[in-house]
Amino acid sequence: MNEPLIGITTRVIEASGLGAVPKGIDGAHLWGVFADYCEAVSAAGGVPVMLPRSVDPTVIVTRLDGLLLSGGEDVDPIRYGMEPVPQSTHHDQARDEFEFQLVAAAIECGVPILAICRGCQVVNVARGGTLIQHLAEVDGFSHAETDEHRSMRRHSVAVATESMLRAALGTDVDSEGNAAVNSYHHQAIA
Known part of the structure; x- marks a missing residue:
């Protein structure tokens, strides 16, 4: 049996700080992902395939x-008809374009999508949705600002009893149906 090939979107990483002596290569860029993504795909029995933007999204999805x-x-607010707020400063328009094309191609070809963090926002906006650009302005709470390590679980979310997520989480769901999570987002789906 062939293991499933799972494409993972990448981000641009500046190479100027890399190397044994952090001098790197000025002007050079890398495409990469956190190792956790690849390790999780492998642990689930898949083969992780990092997707650089140099590939044609309509071809690779097939x-x-x-x-x-x-x-x-952040997804560029222009994509959902808004001007950026001061806290929405990190945009990568080339990544937005590539991932929007990937979403469209995956939907057209019936390829399943798992969207994590920004990925959820990409799917939402690619399908015509909008985002809350800065949660602290809406609820006064900032998920993104903390001194804790990003792996620390900071709050709980309710998980539906008969859901696939509940089955996947197993013992990570407490007796009241809650799971501790580490959300570090300053934006949300509107």
Whole structure:
């Protein structure tokens, strides 16, 4: 049996700080993802395939068994008809374009999509939705600003009893149906 090929979207990483002596290569860029994404795909029995923006999204999707849209910077508010607020400063228009094309191609080809963090926002906006650009302005709470390590679980979310998520989480759901999570987002789906 062939293991499923799971495409994982990448982000641009500046190479200027890399190397044994952090001098790097000025002006050079890398495409990469957090190792956790690849490790999770492998642990689930898939083969992670990092997707650089140099590939044609409509071609690569036809060769994949699944698409993982990874986290990262904010979707450019222009994509959902808004001007950026001061806190929405990190945009990558080339990544937005590439991932919007990937979403469209995956939907057209029936390729399953797992969207994480930014990925959820990409799917939402690609399908005509909008975003709350800065949660602290809406509810006064900032998920993104903390001194804790990003792996620390900071609050709970309710998980529906008969859901696929509940089955997947198993013992990570407490007796009241809550799971501790580490959400570090300053934006949300509107």
